[in-house]
Amino acid sequence: MPARSSTTPVTAATRNDKGFTLLEVLVAVIIAGIILVAVYGSFSRTLTTKARAEERAELWATGRDAVMRIADDIEGAIPPYLGNQVLFRGKSDSGGTSLIFVNVNRGVYGAARVLPGRTLVVYEVVPGSQRGLFTVRRFQQPFFAAVAQANDQELPDEPEYHMTGYNLLSCERFEGQVDIPGSCTRVRDLRFRYYDMIDGQWHEEWNSSDPNMDQPRMPYAIEVILQLEDDRGLEQEFSTIVELPLAIAQPTPKGRT
Numbered sequence: 001m002p003a004r005s006s007t008t009p010v011t012a013a014t015r016n017d018k019g020f021t022l023l024e025v026l027v028a029v030i031i032a033g034i035i036l037v038a039v040y041g042s043f044s045r046t047l048t049t050k051a052r053a054e055e056r057a058e059l060w061a062t063g064r065d066a067v068m069r070i071a072d073d074i075e076g077a078i079p080p081y082l083g084n085q086v087l088f089r090g091k092s093d094s095g096g097t098s099l100i101f102v103n104v105n106r107g108v109y110g111a112a113r114v115l116p117g118r119t120l121v122v123y124e125v126v127p128g129s130q131r132g133l134f135t136v137r138r139f140q141q142p143f144f145a146a147v148a149q150a151n152d153q154e155l156p157d158e159p160e161y162h163m164t165g166y167n168l169l170s171c172e173r174f175e176g177q178v179d180i181p182g183s184c185t186r187v188r189d190l191r192f193r194y195y196d197m198i199d200g201q202w203h204e205e206w207n208s209s210d211p212n213m214d215q216p217r218m219p220y221a222i223e224v225i226l227q228l229e230d231d232r233g234l235e236q237e238f239s240t241i242v243e244l245p246l247a248i249a250q251p252t253p254k255g256r257t
Helices: 022-075 143-150
Strands: 089-093 096-105 117-127 134-142 164-169 186-196 201-203 221-229 235-243
Touching: 022 096, 022 117, 022 164, 022 221, 022 235, 089 186, 096 186, 117 143, 117 186, 134 143, 134 186
Parallel strands: none
Antiparallel strands: 089 096, 096 117, 117 134, 134 164, 186 201, 186 221, 221 235
16 A cells, blocks of 8 residues: 655745735835825915914904004094194195094003193104005103193103103014014004094094184094005905094084084
């Protein structure tokens, strides 16, 4: 009887140790790269959209607060019933825009002391160092001190008796200045329009000292128009119309009812 062989042939097919080929690895890397690029693009667009939304929200908050700050000042204006001493004057020319009036200040106590009472308020819009941009400045001085100074009378040395001011809106840069978000406000324009109830017209300028005016008076309403610009050059306009409560109590010019 023939003998049987106890050996079993071993071939490559019987071993389960087959690895990835170079082509398979390259395909996997390419697919992974495509997925990562798509994920990064979506993430980057989300961050960009978020940054732009925050920038627009900051622009809106800055513009709204500035307009409301100016409106609060204007709303407290008092009529120029003392002739040229208490004036209301707004003009706009090649040198910029300015608004001068007298209002009633409740006063501030502490380090930044402001005397209560009638206060001379001045707004100026002047060209900034960057082309096409402007700086909005606000100044104030106690009215009695302004009158005394105009009459060459000596004022006390305390700062609350003198004209003080600050930049309400500005994008001026100084050497060594820290770039804080919101510290640069790009102002494209700030202008005022004045409504005269006597003739029912809006005017670009107003001067209570104008000899052609029947008597010194202030407008019945003022429109504040502020234009700001974001870092991409997109402009946003903020505006409000302020009614002057004390203007209603002004004497009616002679011959008018």
